[in-house]
Amino acid sequence: MPIDTQISKFVSLVLRHAPQEAGLSLDENGWADLGALCKVIQAKFGASTGGVARIVAENPKRRFAIEGNRIRAVQGHSVDIDLGLAPTIPPDTLYHGTKEGFLPAILREGVTRQSRQHVHLSKNMETALVVARRRAGKSVILQIDSASMNKDGVSFFLSDNGVWLTNHVSPRYLTQMPERELP
Ligand code: HQG
Numbered sequence: 001m002p003i004d005t006q007i008s009k010f011v012s013l014v015l016r017h018a019p020q021e022a023g024l025s026l027d028e029n030g031w032a033d034l035g036a037l038c039k040v041i042q043a044k045f046g047a048s049t050g051g052v053a054r055i056v057a058e059n060p061k062r063r064f065a066i067e068g069n070r071i072r073a074v075q076g077h078s079v080d081i082d083l084g085l086a087p088t089i090p091p092d093t094l095y096h097g098t099k100e101g102f103l104p105a106i107l108r109e110g111v112t113r114q115s116r117q118h119v120h121l122s123k124n125m126e127t128a129l130v131v132a133r134r135r136a137g138k139s140v141i142l143q144i145d146s147a148s149m150n151k152d153g154v155s156f157f158l159s160d161n162g163v164w165l166t167n168h169v170s171p172r173y174l175t176q177m178p179e180r181e182l183p
Contacts, residue, residue: 015073030072030081062161075159078115085157092147094121097132111169118165126183141177
């Protein structure tokens with residue numbers, strides 16, 4: 001795995017799930033001290049401070065935000081922090097990429113947060129497929145009637161890197177995309 005990817009994965013781990021892995025703590029909004037994080041990365045991977053700043057700035061999914069001397073992940077947390085996102089009206093349709101093996105449970109109880117703070121939804125099928133393909137097995141795309149959810153009072157949030165977040169998607173809003181319609 002390229003060093004940039006290793007560092008990006010480590011930063012995601014620290015800022016989303018386990019700040020203690022870098023001896024750091026997050027504030028209530030998920031921010032950590034950038035200088036301290038850079039020091040840990042330099043020691044662990046031998047990267048320069050400039051290298052860390054570049055990796056963060058050039059992250060292809062824009063997973064991290066930097067403000068002054070602080071950094072946070074913009075989505076994907078399992079730790080209990082408040083991103084301070086305002087409820088936002090979603091597009092009429094959103095997508096969730098998952099695996100065939102999870103379908104029976106999802107059709108029974110809906111899409112649930114699992115270990116994360118939110119359920120993650122994509123604005124198009126292509127992105128949902130990329131999410132689904134992170135795991136082995138047959139990919140399935142669920143189309144979500146986000147217009148009806150919103151009308152029924154369910155809140156949506158848009159992360160700084162364009163991921164739609166909500167708390168739970170009930171099975172009644174889900175339709176499985178036929179394989180022939182997948183990109
Ligand atoms: C599934 C990446 C059984 C769900 C992506 C998913 C995303 C259920 C898995 C972000 C279930 C959870 C998040 C239920 C949901 N029963 N399985 N009731 N409800 N599931 O990784 O959405 O690259 O926590 O379908 O781009 O896969 O890390 O969520 O397969 O935005 O920046 O349980 O991770 O972003 O897996 O991915 P995850 P996800 P990054």
